[in-house]
Amino acid sequence: STLARMILALDKSTSGTIRFCDETITGSSEAELKPVRRDMQVVFQDPYGSFDPRQKVEKLVAEPLHVLAKKPANAERRELVAHALHEVGLGPRDMDKYPHEFSGGQRQRLSIARAIITRPKLVVADEPVSALDVSIRAQILDLFAELNQKLGIAYLFITHDLTVARAITDEVLVMHEGRIVERGKTGAVLDNPQSDAAKALVKAAPDLHQAIARRLQEQG
Structure with a gap:
């Protein structure tokens, strides 16, 4: 997470160089970072804490549009928000709701809509x-893949879950x-880890196939 915050230029690095699309992020000023940030967005872990509860969805999802060189007018902004919501499986009517009116999975869909709108x-x-239930996790991962x-968006996923x-x-x-x-x-890495750290991760991960086999045996 620390490295991710440095890639997003939210935290400053103490050493090394971070480059994105041939642009050096480390040491850049806010003005220099603005065009870079148009091409980079984030989805946070907590779908409950990612939004200002006092703001409606339209304003929350439209938030990244301020980094665009040409800011859209109100009508265009609503159209962009509606389209982003549609792409994550929500609807235009959701623009006028507040975050507390959505489930955890739906809030993460809102986070993804906010991330892809630019x-x-x-x-x-x-x-x-x-932070999501197992059944909802699969739906969100399918959405990311879709x-x-x-x-054509590239993802940098931070996870401790090898299934993910x-x-x-x-x-x-x-x-x-x-x-x-x-x-x-x-x-290659997860099936044949070479480093001690990777081996420890793989060893600590639950084996779903073995768990299913044990469950079937228990059921007779």
Whole structure:
């Protein structure tokens, strides 16, 4: 999460260089970062704490539009918000509601709508499904995959859940004490980990196949 905040230029790095689309982020001024931020958005972990409860959905989802070089007029803004809501499985009528009127999964859909409204090149997703029920997690992961195919958005997923990593990622980077200790194709890393940190992660993850087999045995 610390690295993600530095990539998003929310926190300053103490060393090293971060580059995004051939632009150096580290050490850049706010004015220099503005065009970079048009191509970068974030979905936070907590769908309950991501929104100002006093604001309606229209204003919340439209928030990133202020980084655009040409800010849309009111009518266009409502149209953009309605389209973003449709893309995440919600409707135009939801624009006039408040966050408390939605379930946790729906609020995370609102977070995703807010993230994609500017058509960014990268969305940083910080444990985006960890606060959701298992059944809802699958729906949100399917939505991420659908939007990736439809819009061509790249994702940087932060997760401790290897099931999520397998479901949504093409490549994995394993971090330990602030350093990347292993990287590669998701299947290769998780099926044959080389570093001690990756081995520990894989060992600690529940084996769903074994759990199902045990359950079937118990049922006779």
